[in-house]
Amino acid sequence: MNTHKDVIEDYIIKSLGIFSAARRRGLTVEQVVAEANKIDTKQLDAAVAWFHKLQDWWVVSTSVSTGELLLECRMNGKEGIVRNPSREEWQAAFYAPSNPYRWNGGDDRIEVTT
Numbered sequence: 740m741n742t743h744k745d746v747i748e749d750y751i752i753k754s755l756g757i758f759s760a761a762r763r764r765g766l767t768v769e770q771v772v773a774e775a776n777k778i779d780t781k782q783l784d785a786a787v788a789w790f791h792k793l794q795d796w797w798v799v800s801t802s803v804s805t806g807e808l809l810l811e812c813r814m815n816g817k818e819g820i821v822r823n824p825s826r827e828e829w830q831a832a833f834y835a836p837s838n839p840y841r842w843n844g845g846d847d848r849i850e851v852t853t
Contacts, residue, residue, distance in 0.1 A: 796842040796849060798835045808832050810842055810849060819849040 793814045800809040808821040808828060821844065824832070828844060842849070 794846060796846065797839045798832050798842050799839045800836045801829065801832045808835075808842075811839075817851055818853045819851045821848050822850065 794817075795813040796810045796819065797813055798808055799811045801807070802809055802820070805820075806823070806829075808824050810819045810821065811817075812819070821828070821842075824844075831840070
């Protein structure tokens with residue numbers, strides 16, 4: 740069974756015409772076109788839904804006026820906040836504007852704002 744990542748990669752290669760990636764896999768243009776006709780749309784829809792759920796949150800700043808951490812997702816460009824950070828989290832975020840770092844305090848604490 741293909742993983743969601745495999746399905747997305749295959750979709751990009753087959754449907755969007757990224758033939759350089761296909762060449763790296765040793766496929767000819769004719770093979771790519773032939774394979775594009777075999778795409779399982781249900782499997783592709785599930786893979787795309789999975790991809791949109793991926794998140795990679797980074798602390799990028801703080802809001803002194805509200806006492807919140809400001810985060811940005813590097814996977815989808817969304818922005819979020821963490822309300823009521825601990826003292827340690829707040830101190831760690833002091834240098835985030837010049838040195839962003841990956842958030843590891845739990846996705847359940849992030850409130851997506853955009």
